[in-house]
Amino acid sequence: MTPDLECTDLTKRFGDTTAVENVSFSVPPGSFFSILGPSGCGKTTIMRMIAGFLEPSRGDILIKGRSVLDVAPNKRPVNMVFQHLALFPMMNIADNIGYGLRRAGLQKSEINRKIEEALDRIGLPGIGSRKVDELSGGQKQRVAIARCMVLEPDVLLLDEPLGALDLKLRERMKVELKSLQAAFDTTFVYITHDQSEALVMSDTIAVMNEGRFEQMGTGRDLYYRPDSAFVAGFVGDTNRWHGRIERQDGERIEMRTDSGMVLRGVTHGRALAAGDHADIFVRPEAIMISHSEQDLSHFDNRISGQVTSLLFNGAASRVLIGGTAGGEEIEVNLPQSGEFASLSKGSYVHIGWAGDQGNCFSAGAA
Ligand code: ATP
Numbered sequence: 001m002t003p004d005l006e007c008t009d010l011t012k013r014f015g016d017t018t019a020v021e022n023v024s025f026s027v028p029p030g031s032f033f034s035i036l037g038p039s040g041c042g043k044t045t046i047m048r049m050i051a052g053f054l055e056p057s058r059g060d061i062l063i064k065g066r067s068v069l070d071v072a073p074n075k076r077p078v079n080m081v082f083q084h085l086a087l088f089p090m091m092n093i094a095d096n097i098g099y100g101l102r103r104a105g106l107q108k109s110e111i112n113r114k115i116e117e118a119l120d121r122i123g124l125p126g127i128g129s130r131k132v133d134e135l136s137g138g139q140k141q142r143v144a145i146a147r148c149m150v151l152e153p154d155v156l157l158l159d160e161p162l163g164a165l166d167l168k169l170r171e172r173m174k175v176e177l178k179s180l181q182a183a184f185d186t187t188f189v190y191i192t193h194d195q196s197e198a199l200v201m202s203d204t205i206a207v208m209n210e211g212r213f214e215q216m217g218t219g220r221d222l223y224y225r226p227d228s229a230f231v232a233g234f235v236g237d238t239n240r241w242h243g244r245i246e247r248q249d250g251e252r253i254e255m256r257t258d259s260g261m262v263l264r265g266v267t268h269g270r271a272l273a274a275g276d277h278a279d280i281f282v283r284p285e286a287i288m289i290s291h292s293e294q295d296l297s298h299f300d301n302r303i304s305g306q307v308t309s310l311l312f313n314g315a316a317s318r319v320l321i322g323g324t325a326g327g328e329e330i331e332v333n334l335p336q337s338g339e340f341a342s343l344s345k346g347s348y349v350h351i352g353w354a355g356d357q358g359n360c361f362s363a364g365a366a
Pocket residue numbers: 014017018019037038039040041042043044045046193
């Protein structure tokens with residue numbers, strides 16, 4: 001099947017700065033594709049090249065199999081939703097949605113039909129005569145998407161569209177955006193620095209760092225099988241220790257951390273040997289906590305320490321354990337069982353995790 005969007009060796013230089021370097025990806029029809037990365041990694045530059053606002057220094061962009069490099073921005077079969085939605089405050093909702101259709105010269109009856117259909121799809125039938133400022137933030141968001149979708153783009157580009165919303169609305173809109181994408185059955189390309197947005201909505205996520213794609217895959221792939229230390233550290237919460245490998249036996253390694261602890265981990269096939277500098281990553285949910293050292297005796301990583309902070313967040317509460325032999329703070333999920341309800345700052349506890357939960361990557365010297 002021809003991909004809706006394909007970029008090959010996409011590169012953009014601004015003078016001495018290489019903002020995007022050799023980025024290649026293809027997005028199958030009707031999917032939700034996200035580019036996730038820290039500020040300044042080159043996400044917006046990719047979007048602007050796809051939309052036609054910037055010319056690539058090298059590489060090609062194909063939409064439905066055809067190169068669009070020679071196509072002017074307003075003639076490309078893509079549309080873009082920005083963080084500041086850019087709805088026209090003087091127009092009512094129907095006129096906002098119909099704006100591009102009028103410019104395209106469609107007949108009034110056809111425009112009205114498409115507006116009604118779009119309002120139905122976004123779950124807001126009958127609000128066409130309302131003013132923009134009579135809508136909630138989430139409703140405005142849906143109208144901004146409808147305004148793009150009536151033009152039937154092959155690809156909708158979304159540049160951090162939830163960034164301006166408050167936390168609660170952002171949580172709800174993540175789910176809504178995904179269902180809008182399914183309702184319109186159109187490819188969405190979404191850029192964000194917020195991993196939780198990318199994880200919730202995307203079929204495929206590309207993690208970007210310093211102009212390059214580090215890894216592409218499903219949220220699960222990135223979370224459970226990161227290919228690089230950058231992805232392991234950027235996607236999801238994690239504990240990280242730097243040190244030097246003392247022993248290696250096949251996949252299994254023993255590392256002495258810079259703080260002097262010995263931790264066990266696995267390499268997942270990466271080439272690592274005794275003497276190498278390395279990082280071990282362990283997810284907070286992989287670490288068990290107990291009042292009894294005995295309960296953890298089957299784990300090959302065990303540490304004792306004291307609770308330094310309790311971060312209450314309902315089911316997702318966390319504990320920070322400090323006062324360990326290595327001196328660092330370790331983040332652990334707080335179990336729901338009542339046994340831990342009385343934990344407080346200063347409580348003495350034991351923690352442990354299996355060696356195969358320690359994901360080990362090569363690293364430079366600290
Ligand atoms: P953010 O999340 O902060 O928007 P981003 O990942 O979208 O960041 P870009 O805006 O694509 O990052 O910028 C990538 C790099 O290219 C940055 O170093 C930026 O300073 C540089 N850059 C972007 N546009 C230009 C420009 N017109 N001229 C020179 N440098 C630029």
